[in-house]
Amino acid sequence: MKILKSILIFILTVFLISVGYIYSLTFRPEGRLDWGQALFLKLVGDNDQQIESLKKMTVQQRSHFTDAVRINTAGLDIDTLKITKDSLTVYIYKPQNLPKNSPVIVYFHGGAFVLPWTNVSVTYAALLAQSFNAIVVGVDYRVAPEHPFPTPNDDCYATLIWTIQNIKKWDGNPNQIIVAGESAGATLAATVVIKAKNEQLKNIKYQILDCPVSYIPLKTDSYQKFKNGYFLEEDEMLFGIESYLPNEADYTNPLAMPFYADSFSNLPPAFVITSEFDPLRDTGRDYAKKLIDAKIPTIHKEIKGMLHCIPGPLNEKDRTELYNEIAKEANKVK
Numbered sequence: 001m002k003i004l005k006s007i008l009i010f011i012l013t014v015f016l017i018s019v020g021y022i023y024s025l026t027f028r029p030e031g032r033l034d035w036g037q038a039l040f041l042k043l044v045g046d047n048d049q050q051i052e053s054l055k056k057m058t059v060q061q062r063s064h065f066t067d068a069v070r071i072n073t074a075g076l077d078i079d080t081l082k083i084t085k086d087s088l089t090v091y092i093y094k095p096q097n098l099p100k101n102s103p104v105i106v107y108f109h110g111g112a113f114v115l116p117w118t119n120v121s122v123t124y125a126a127l128l129a130q131s132f133n134a135i136v137v138g139v140d141y142r143v144a145p146e147h148p149f150p151t152p153n154d155d156c157y158a159t160l161i162w163t164i165q166n167i168k169k170w171d172g173n174p175n176q177i178i179v180a181g182e183s184a185g186a187t188l189a190a191t192v193v194i195k196a197k198n199e200q201l202k203n204i205k206y207q208i209l210d211c212p213v214s215y216i217p218l219k220t221d222s223y224q225k226f227k228n229g230y231f232l233e234e235d236e237m238l239f240g241i242e243s244y245l246p247n248e249a250d251y252t253n254p255l256a257m258p259f260y261a262d263s264f265s266n267l268p269p270a271f272v273i274t275s276e277f278d279p280l281r282d283t284g285r286d287y288a289k290k291l292i293d294a295k296i297p298t299i300h301k302e303i304k305g306m307l308h309c310i311p312g313p314l315n316e317k318d319r320t321e322l323y324n325e326i327a328k329e330a331n332k333v334k
Contacts, residue, residue, distance in 0.1 A: 026305075030225055033277060034305035036314030041231060041307070051235045054114070059146060062115050069119040070313075073126045079170075083162045088155055090162070091117070093129040093136040094170055103134040104172040106163050108156050108192070110183030110210075110309065112240030113144045128180060131323035132330065135172045137163050141188070144243035149256045152244070156188045157195055164203050178206040178330055182309045183280070184240065186212035190258035190287070193267055206330045210273040211309050213280055214259035214287035216241060216251050222281035230277050232308040237279065259287055264294035269333050271299045271326050275306040299329055 025038035033041070054065065079092040105128050109121035117140035125138040141155035164174045181189035186209040193207050217223045217237070227234040245251055254261040270291050274284035281302070288300035303310060303322070310319050 028277075031276065032305060033307075034315065034318075036312065036318075037277070037305060037307050037310070040312035040314055041229075044231070044312075047231075047233060048235060051233060051239065054236075055239060059116055059143065062143075063118055065115055066118040066120045069123060071119050071122045071126065073122065076126060076129055084158060088142075088158060089117070089140040090159055091122075091125065091136075091138045091140070092170060093125050093138065095129055095133055095135075098133070098135065098171060100171040101173045101176075102171055103132065103176045103178065104163060104167050104174070105129070105132060105134050105136045105178045105180050105208075106160055106189075106192075107136050107138045108141065108179070108181035108185035108188040109138065110181065110185040111143070112236055113152065113184045113244035114240055116140055116143050124182060127320065127323055131320065132178070132327045134178070135167065135170055137167065144240075145246070148246050149244055149250055149253075153188060153191050153195075153255060156192050160192055160196065160201075160204075164201070175203055176205055177203045178208060179204055180208035180210070181212075182210035184213060184244070186210050186284075187214065187258065190214065191255050194254060194258055194261050197267055204268045205333050207268055207270045208273075208326055208330070209270060209284070209287070211275060211278055211280055212272070212284050212287055213257070214283040214290075215257045216245075217280050217283045220279075220282035223279045226277055226279040226281070230279065230307055231311055232279055234279075259283070259290065264290050264296060267291065267294070267296050269297035271301070271329055273322070274300070274302045275308055275310065276302060276304050277306060278308040280308060297333075301325075 022035055022039055025042055026033045026035050075096055077094045077096060081090050083090055107125050107128055109117060109124060121138060125136045129136040137159065139156060139159040141152045143152060167174050179189045179192055189207060190209055190212055193204055196204055245256055250256045252260045272284055272288040274281045288298055291298040
């Protein structure tokens with residue numbers, strides 16, 4: 001009995017010490033991190049070496065950059081297609097037993113404009129399909145530095161046009177399209193929406209912009225506070241910007257950085273997500289304000305305590321709850 005009691009006391013002591021240690025990690029000079037994000041930061045450590053390796057990789061090697069991320073595509077039928085002469089690849093995720101005329105999400109993945117389609121892209125696409133009970137068309141757009149602006153943007157817009165013209169074959173409704181993206185993908189999604197409006201297309205009913213880069217963020221308050229030590233590091237951001245926009249004249253091109261669009265009128269309703277501890281936070285805040293000032297129905301939600309795009313396995317529940325919330329808002333728009 002004494003041995004059992006000693007073991008229980010030992011286990012309880014270790015547990016309390018562990019909880020206290022994790023709790024201490026949440027305290028930062030800028031505020032309190034979510035405990036899952038704080039522990040994730042501690043586990044991933046310094047990623048400077050990873051970024052240097054990334055710069056030397058081929059596109060094919062970069063596609064395996066996040067292979068350690070587990071994926072869950074349960075309940076989804078998946079088709080892989082080449083839709084252009086230069087082999088632009090799209091992935092169609094369709095929940096099983098969807099009815100005809102189902103809503104469609106055209107999804108543009110993140111990755112600092114330099115990562116192609118990865119396991120992380122799969123997790124976002126699958127979660128969108130499952131949360132919205134919708135068909136998701138994800139595009140493996142060509143990436144920088146091999147293919148800088150405007151190639152990624154053109155690929156994303158080509159995917160929208162292809163979807164409008166072909167998605168009925170998968171029982172999708174081409175007039176009920178949502179565009180969605182995270183990080184660099186949110187930037188691309190916003191530029192696609194603006195170009196679609198300029199081309200007088202009316203097929204997009206909603207836009208979901210998760211931590212968008214709406215303009216070059218280097219002078220913002222959030223960038224200066226969180227550019228190092230908060231998952232999305234300055235080296236990675238600079239590499240992404242310089243790769244995507246090698247010509248500085250394009251820094252204010254509205255088809256590269258949507259903040260500079262001539263007009264925000266008549267855009268579809270939007271859900272803009274920002275994270276409290278994200279160096280890109282302020283560009284998302286400012287873009288949401290642009291939309292609101294233009295009288296576009298816009299929900300801006302800032303996720304307290306979170307890093308850029310809520311990374312890591314410890315906060316999967318938070319992301320699922322967020323997507324379920326967005327799905328309810330999007331379904332209100334007819």
